[in-house]
Amino acid sequence: EDIIMDLLQVVDNFERALSVKSTDENYQKGFDMIYAGLRGVLDKYEVKEIECLGLEFDPMYHQAVLTDHIEGKKDNEIIEVMQKGYTYKDKVIRPAMVKVNK
Numbered sequence: 001e002d003i004i005m006d007l008l009q010v011v012d013n014f015e016r017a018l019s020v021k022s023t024d025e026n027y028q029k030g031f032d033m034i035y036a037g038l039r040g041v042l043d044k045y046e047v048k049e050i051e052c053l054g055l056e057f058d059p060m061y062h063q064a065v066l067t068d069h070i071e072g073k074k075d076n077e078i079i080e081v082m083q084k085g086y087t088y089k090d091k092v093i094r095p096a097m098v099k100v101n102k
Contacts, residue, residue, distance in 0.1 A: 050085035066099040073101040
């Protein structure tokens with residue numbers, strides 16, 4: 001689990017980097033391939049992302065770090081994911097940090 005936690009920090013950084021699109025297609029394609037390979041390794045070892053957005057807050061899987069009130073959204077509905085959470089073989093190894101509607 002320790003090595004998975006360290007790898008998740010790398011995944012977080014890759015996702016931040018991928019959110020900024022490069023004008024160099026080859027650079028972007030290479031980054032996408034490395035990220036896909038890393039995600040493939042996590043999938044192989046049963047490390048799964050916790051689904052969040054639009055779902056009801058569940059303290060077993062989510063950590064509420066912010067709240068907001070948005071009309072039309074249900075109470076306790078997750079309205080933003082601040083940091084993705086993950087499970088390893090059905091065990092939460094990092095809860096998702098989320099913003100919840102109140």
